[in-house]
Amino acid sequence: MGSFMAMSFKTMVACGCVAAIALATLACSPRRIPAVTIAGLMEDRVALDGVLMKCNRDPLKARGDSDCVNARIAIERLAAQVDPAVDAKRLEDFERRREQLRLSEERKRRQEQESKANVDAYHLPVIPVESTPLAKEAPPPTVSGTNP
Secondary structure, three states: OOOOOOOOHHHHHHHHHHHHHHHHHHHHOOOOOOOOOHHHHHHOHHHHHHHHHHHHHOHHHHOOOHHHHHHHHHHHHHHHOOOHHHHHHHHHHHHHHHHHHHHHHHHHHHHHHHHHHOOOHHHOOOOOOOOOOOOOOOOOOOOOOOOO
16 A cells, blocks of 8 residues: 655655745736726826827837726816816907907007008108209389380
8 A cells, every 4th residue: 555655755845846936936027017097097197198108109019008098098088078167268268368469459550550641741751852943034024114
């Protein structure tokens, strides 16, 4: 029959060494960083920018990467969260500033036209004019001593 110690001491030590090496290999391997969640990316804009930069650097690899997919979804959700009241106020401010700019440009143009229309005789350039000789006229009739 057999002995209860079917394994020798050397085989037990060898199995123990193999198990220790396997555990050391698993413990030393780099840990897999979990994918960043969409909510986490929406809250942390710096992380979102970093993930997008990584994805844009290598677009072929990034198509299947879960971080890139989550970043794109986070961007879409952030874009959809634009408050209509804030957008309307921004548009109103833009229109008001545009109207102010238009009025100031119109005022400037009107002042330029008025300055061109008003001629100041004291500041006109002097243009030399050649004088023409006067034609000799007949002397005016004089009163003579004879009476008609």
